[in-house]
Amino acid sequence: MEPPLPTPSKLRALPAVVSPLVLLAGCAVQPLTMPPADITAYVVLGEQGVAIARVITAAATCPALTVDGQPLAMTVRALPATLPQRPTASKPEDSKPSVFPQLTCEATLPAGAVAASVQGQALPLPRAAPQRIAILGDSGCRMKKKDNEFQECNDLQRFPFATVAAAAAAWKPDLVVHVGDYHYRENACPEGNAGCAGSPWGYGWDTWVADLFAPAAPLLKAAPWVVVRGNHESCERAGQGWWRLLDPRPLLPGRDCNAKADDSNGDYSDPYAVPLGGDAQLLVIDTAATTWKGFKPGTTGYEKYRDTYRKLDALSQHTTWNIGLTHHPILGVGAEIKPNGDYDWHKGDLGLQQSFGSLNPRLLPDQVQTMLSGHVHLWQQLSFSSGHPSQFVAGFSGSAEDTVPLPAVLPPQAMPAPGVTVEHFSSWIDGFGFMGLERSGPGDWNVTVFDRHGQIKNRCKISGRRSVCDVAQVK
Numbered sequence: 001m002e003p004p005l006p007t008p009s010k011l012r013a014l015p016a017v018v019s020p021l022v023l024l025a026g027c028a029v030q031p032l033t034m035p036p037a038d039i040t041a042y043v044v045l046g047e048q049g050v051a052i053a054r055v056i057t058a059a060a061t062c063p064a065l066t067v068d069g070q071p072l073a074m075t076v077r078a079l080p081a082t083l084p085q086r087p088t089a090s091k092p093e094d095s096k097p098s099v100f101p102q103l104t105c106e107a108t109l110p111a112g113a114v115a116a117s118v119q120g121q122a123l124p125l126p127r128a129a130p131q132r133i134a135i136l137g138d139s140g141c142r143m144k145k146k147d148n149e150f151q152e153c154n155d156l157q158r159f160p161f162a163t164v165a166a167a168a169a170a171w172k173p174d175l176v177v178h179v180g181d182y183h184y185r186e187n188a189c190p191e192g193n194a195g196c197a198g199s200p201w202g203y204g205w206d207t208w209v210a211d212l213f214a215p216a217a218p219l220l221k222a223a224p225w226v227v228v229r230g231n232h233e234s235c236e237r238a239g240q241g242w243w244r245l246l247d248p249r250p251l252l253p254g255r256d257c258n259a260k261a262d263d264s265n266g267d268y269s270d271p272y273a274v275p276l277g278g279d280a281q282l283l284v285i286d287t288a289a290t291t292w293k294g295f296k297p298g299t300t301g302y303e304k305y306r307d308t309y310r311k312l313d314a315l316s317q318h319t320t321w322n323i324g325l326t327h328h329p330i331l332g333v334g335a336e337i338k339p340n341g342d343y344d345w346h347k348g349d350l351g352l353q354q355s356f357g358s359l360n361p362r363l364l365p366d367q368v369q370t371m372l373s374g375h376v377h378l379w380q381q382l383s384f385s386s387g388h389p390s391q392f393v394a395g396f397s398g399s400a401e402d403t404v405p406l407p408a409v410l411p412p413q414a415m416p417a418p419g420v421t422v423e424h425f426s427s428w429i430d431g432f433g434f435m436g437l438e439r440s441g442p443g444d445w446n447v448t449v450f451d452r453h454g455q456i457k458n459r460c461k462i463s464g465r466r467s468v469c470d471v472a473q474v475k
């Protein structure tokens with residue numbers, strides 16, 4: 001969904017994270033374009049929850065980690081490079097080569113490690129059974145020429161990801177899940193637009209710093225991240241950075257999004273499980289290249305996502321309680337208002353419904369209790385009396401928000417998929433924040449919806465596949 005931009009504001013605020021160089025320059029308001037430290041260090045969880053430390057550094061060689069008092073060498077994941085300009089989602093004149101001037105280093109952290117650090121900076125380590133999980137999504141600052149949408153990236157009120165990330169870090173999560181769409185600064189800020197003036201653009205490291213690594217710095221220090229891939233990280237958009245920086249699996253030639261001819265490889269990857277202990281696990285599902293327009297049987301996407309479904313089904317058999325993570329909500333709903341005032345309902349992702357639905361008319365494996373997604377720029381919960389898993393949408397962490405009001409009760413024409421019956425529906429539009437998930441029993445989770453400052457806006461309970469929230473329409 002492409003939301004309308006909020007109205008411009010003259011309010012300006014200091015970014016929460018300001019680099020020393022910006023302070024030295026004496027400017028009160030600057031875009032977050034510099035890394036917060038000499039190195040950028042973080043931990044992502046991969047297949048079977050293996051913890052991978054990543055370090056991005058301007059040094060010529062990778063630093064060593066210190067793990068439980070012992071040195072642990074890092075290996076080079078990606079060398080510095082200027083990647084030649086490739087076909088992108090934008091016109092060639094609005095695209096450019098992607099520059100990654102730093103080294104990407106990585107090391108697998110041994111299971112059970114108690115302490116890890118790099119150059120004196122502590123790394124967050126995973127817990128075997130995380131109790132508190134922070135969920136966020138759709139967090140970058142939109143700069144898109146095609147739709148003439150330029151968010152006010154320099155205004156912390158209008159691009160509040162740094163505030164949201166700080167609040168999520170203060171909540172002290174054991175684990176962070178980002179449901180995708182990290183990168184939004186695709187095209188140059190127009191001349192004379194003070195809201196985004198000075199922002200980097202394109203798909204190189206500088207934009208990744210501005211959209212993710214600078215504003216999210218406290219949250220990257222707070223806990224390991226499970227990273228879900230969004231459509232903004234498809235090969236024709238920020239896929240190069242996705243593979244160099246975020247995906248936990250190996251960076252392979254031909255899967256790196258560098259050549260358009262390889263996109264049918266780089267745009268897809270297999271689902272994997274991250275155990276949560278207590279007979280629960282996350283299922284991380286790459287849906288970067290699906291489309292709400294749907295697929296014809298036999299096309300690449302249709303067959304790739306059928307393959308995804310089969311692997312998902314097999315993974316889901318390994319435990320009782322599965323929480324599926326797809327950037328695109330297969331069972332969510334959004335709305336636009338047509339010029340005549342009628343609602344134009346955006347239902348669950350048709351590409352996934354068609355491909356998954358061709359193998360299972362119920363759309364998802366029986367062992368999946370809940371789906372967590374983003375893509376629609378709001379917060380939302382749906383529970384079904386038709387046996388489908390609950391769906392939560394948490395695409396509300398920094399990118400310009402949807403503003404079309406959603407009703408307390410969905411009308412029949414707004415059901416997100418054929419054959420589903422919505423039992424409970426709850427939403428919050430035009431608000432920024434994050435969602436907390438706390439374990440309360442086998443198959444049971446307490447959900448808290450927080451605003452950007454960490455104030456509670458709603459509470460829900462998940463029990464098995466059902467969920468219900470205190471407030472239907474959060475104001």
Ligand SMILES: [Fe+2]
Pocket residue numbers: 181230231232327374375376
């Ligand atoms: Fe998206």
